[in-house]
Amino acid sequence: MTVAGADPLPPQHDPFYTPPSRWDSQAPGTILNSRSVEVVSLGPQAQDADAWQLLYRTTDTAGQPMATVTTVLRPRTGQIKGLISYQPATDASAPHCAPSYVLRPGAPDKYDSSLDLIQIDQMLSSGHAISVPDWEGPKGSVFSPKQPGYAALDGVRAAEGFAPLGLSGTDTPVAAAGYSGGSIASRWIAQMQPTYAPEIRLVGVAVGGWTAPIGPYLQSLDSGPFAGFLPSLLPGMMRADPQLGAAFDKYLTPAGRALIAEGDSKCAVPNVAQHAFLRMDDYLTIPFSQLFEQVQAAFADLDFGPMPPTAPVFLYNAVHDEIVTIAPTDRAVAQWCASGAHITYTRDQLSDHVSLAISATPAVLRWIDEQLTGQAAPTGCSTRTVTSMALGAA
Secondary structure, three states, rough: OOOOOOOOOOOHHHHHHOOOOOOHHOOOOOOOEEEEEEOOOOOEEEEEEEEEEEEEEEEEEOOHHHHEEEEEEOOOOOOOOOOOOOOOOOOOHHHHHHHHHOOOOOOOHHHOOOOOOOOHHHHHOOOOOOEEEEEOOOOOOOHHHHHHHHHHHHHHHHHOOOOHHHHOHHHHHEEEEEEOOOHHHHHHHHHHHHHOOOOOOEEEEEEOOOOOOOOHHHHOOOOOOOOOOOHHHHHHHHHHHHHHHHHHHHHEEEEHHHHHHHOOOOOHHHHHOOOOOOHHHHHEEOHHHHHHHHOOOHHHHOOOOOOOOOOEEEEEOOOOOOOOOEEEEEEHHHHHOOOOOOOEEEEOOOOHHHHHHHHHOOHHHHHHHHHOOOOOOOOEEEEEEEEOOOHOOO
């Protein structure tokens, strides 16, 4: 239980995040610990919902047991229609940027979670339970193969087995949603659920602000206005992938090591604000492009294969996104559709990256609600380019 008036401890100092003995022999999705918490909202009061945190067993990129946390919520009144696994755009490696920490009253860096709070508030008002997993895991790895899917799907398993949520076990209809960085774990959910967690009744996946392929995306950030994402993202990637970590360790200058250490201590927004137009060449003994050539194998498994998801997908992007270009999204849609996926794809002409996360929310949640309440999604694929999703276009 939380102590009234006490600020939460960050994960690295909170005993709740330490799994009990012999935890690694438990099945994926097994709850290892739980506690009641309060979750902040955009208003002056705490979220009008019952909320808990679940420490559960899952799997990391190397296939080894891993423990992480999901924050689960349910409206205090009304019948629960279904469960939404919502993957926030954490975009940082520091442990105090994890959703389970920043969503609690008294935690700093609330600006990083403000867009997520908009989504969570509206999901709760629609009558759904929510699982908000720390899908980066304890190493804070945003870009890692499969782990985001393991963590999110096992978070669903934990939520379905947590009696206070009042769900119907594996009969519970489940949807997944995530934007920008949160689209990473949501896409892994879409691709991995049929083989990794076939018992989960996944009825739809909504993703926006697509950030793949990962290698070219990271290189595109260098020297640009959003270059500060690099010191925010790289530390966790280096911890999760020994090959990548060794390559950077070999070529980082002393200033580069200081940059990575500093980036590892902050959440995304302050990193981006501080390091606009950062040139990684200034922090390496070889050109950044040359280093990327040496670590191509480390990125080979980060992106998604041709196997399409079986659940319906709602995909949306800003045509003129200033952080991630829309071309990779167009290609991914074409590839998955050619393989038999069912995708509703909307391209928004007026929005930028951040504004689309807000303006698209009503259309996205309407689509999710339709899937959770049993309305069949259209089969096949459709693509629309609209003026603005804020006008109600889906």
